[in-house]
Amino acid sequence: MSDTAMPSRTSGCPVAHGALSAERTPTGCPVSQRAAEFDPFEDGYQQDPPEYVRWAREQEPIFYSPKLGYWVITRYDDIKAVFRDNLTFSPSNALEKITPTGEEANAVLASYGFALNRTLVNEDEPAHMPRRRALMDPFTPEALKHHEPLVRELARSYVDRFIDDGRADLVDQMLWEIPLTVALHFLGVPEEDMDTLRKYSIAHTVNTWGRPKPEEQVAVAHAVGNFWQYAGKVLDKMRQDPDAPGWMQYGIRKQMQHPEVVTDSYLHSMMMAGIVAAHETTANATANAVKLLLQHPQVWQELCDDPGLIPNAVEECLRHNGSVAAWRRLVTKDTQVGGVDLPAGSRLLIVTSSANHDEGHFADADLFDIRRDNASDHLTFGYGSHQCMGKNLARMEMQIFLEEFTRRLPHMRLSEQRFSYVPNTSFRGPEHLWVEWDPRANPERANAGLRDVQVPVRIGEPSAHAIARPVVVERVTPVADGIVRLRLVSPDGKPLPRWTPGSHIDVECGSP
Known part of the structure; x- marks a missing residue:
């Protein structure tokens, strides 16, 4: 296609490219200059992914990134279509290392026997759905209700530690540790192993979705290898008491009934991947939500005045500034999305955070509106048969955190700071979140019973009919x-x- 050519569906490229780079897509179409410059490891993407790809959402919704080697998809309807068809768009590459590692790092991983296999996140049919059905019960709202007292007690005890200080880094002092503790309890990890697994979880994220420098790759590989071996040891310990509470023990019991569905390699992989999936997404989502709310003081005050708004505020925070910026798929056969030809074997980066700001689905998409009646249409949890199983656990934790903060620290405000993020394509949340307040104005100093007040938690997606x-x-x-x-x-x-x-x-209408 030439610089001046009009968009053509038959060419397989729906946009007229402007200034062209020397790069070509796998279909032969020239890569536009903006597409050639796209780099999700740059600070612009880390700070605000939807804004970073606004140009694509508006002008070139599907483009090829030569730096990444992926087709990038940015609009709501296109991404939902990809999620809906998990046969044409396989999830098998969702946990692949987006940055290939060198021979030395690969040798280190091999020395630990690292063999992360399929999990519910990256498994194809027909194996995926039978496993999902077999392991779903602990994620139902009824089963999750059991975890609410633990989350509440953790939230209160952590706030107790700093409420009289007047300043705190919420990530370091609360939001990193509590979701990990909850995740490990949910999985059934013994208390004595929690601290060790905390140390290893970040390495898995960097190894899978990040871009570690060559000199960092070996250190990351050692950490991931240790994580893999340690996860195996903890799993062996769990097998000795399969009737103990926990999702992994539930899986062990299911393995006894369905050994062909719940295999040994599957349990080992889920033990490792589950810790990261249940921990980091919730920790990051809550930090993003608090940051967003405090950047809108009037909205924050509304929540403080009416905690009943919290469930829908959680959905709007997940939409507007969620913790999962993008996900990945692999094209299994020649196909089209949005009029663009995608050959079999194409790798897709589906920027869900961009979809959540698509004006075609969300009116005034950049507006932060906690009463938005379709906020829960967001794609932060994915969509379709691979939608996040832990979504309602995350919702519950976020609601409790916000309820705790709005009740006990309504006068909290953001400190002056520069937000930084771990460079990766998919998981995002500030590494630090400094807030401050006047301890003399703490409401519980005048009302000692305020600490133990609690607002009912809604486990599940809020109803649009409940929003006024x-x-x-x-x-x-x-x-x-x-x-x-x-x-x-x-x-x-x-x-x-x-x-x-x-x-x-x-x-x-009432009576006159």
């Missing part, structure tokens, strides 16, 4: 006999969100 938006009647204009026109405005004087198809108002 306050408005006031600014003007009533008679237009016909018995008919009036109402002008409704926001109580704070700010513009109301735009109307979208299907929007409506429920009017409850």
Whole structure:
């Protein structure tokens, strides 16, 4: 396609490229300059992935990145179509190392017997769904309710440690450790092994989704190898008491019933991958949510005044600034997405965080609106048969954290700081989150019982019907006999969100 050519569906490329680089896609189409420059390990992507790819969402929604060797997909409908078809778009590469490691690092991993195999995240059919069904029960809302007291007690005890200090790094002092502790308890990891597994979990993320420098790869490989071996030892310990509580013990019991479905290699891989999946995503999501809320003080105050808004606020935080920026798929046969030809073998980076800011699905997508009635349409948890099994555990933890902060530290504010992120394509959250407050204004100093108040947690996706938006009647204009026109405005004087198809108002009329 030439610089001046019009978009053509038959060419397999739906955009007219502007200035072309010397790079070509696997289909022969020239790579645009913006696509050639795309680098998800740059700080721009780490700081704000949706903004970093706004140009693509608006002009070139599917493009080839020669630096990455992946096709990058940025729009909501295209990404949902990929998630919906897990036969054409295999999840098998979801846990591949996005940065190939050198021979020395690979030799180190081999020396530890590292053999991370298929898990629920990256397994194809027909093996995936029988395993998912076999292992699903501990993730039901009824089963997750059992973990609520632990999360509450951890949240309260950690806040107790710093509430009178007036300043805290919420990541280091709370949000990193609690989700990991909850994840390890959920998995059934014995207490004495928790500290060791904490040390190893970050290495797995860097090894899989990051870009460690050549001189760092060997150290990362040793950490991952140790993680793998230690996970195996903990699993052996669990086998000695298969009736103990925990998802891994549940899997061991299921293996006794269905050894062909729940295999040894599968359990070992899930032991390692499960720790990272259940821990880092929730830790990062909560840090992102608190940061976002404190950047919008009026919204933060609304939550403090009405904790009933927290469940939907969690969904909007996950949409607007979630912890999973992108995911991956592998094309199994020649196909098209959004009019772009994708040959078999193509690797896809599906930027879910960009989809969550797609104006085609979310009106005023960049607006942070905790009353958004379709916030839970976000793709942060994925979609379809591979949607995150732990999504409701994450929701529960986030709700409890926000309830704890809004009740006990409503006067909390962000400290002046520069936010940094671990460079990787998929998991994102600030490495540090410094907040400050005046301890003399702590509400519980005047109300000692405030510490132990709790708001009911909604386990699962909130209902759009439970969301109300306050408005006031600014003007009533008679237009016909018995008919009036109402002008409704926001109580704070700010513009109301735009109307979208299907929007409506429920009017409850009392007696005069």
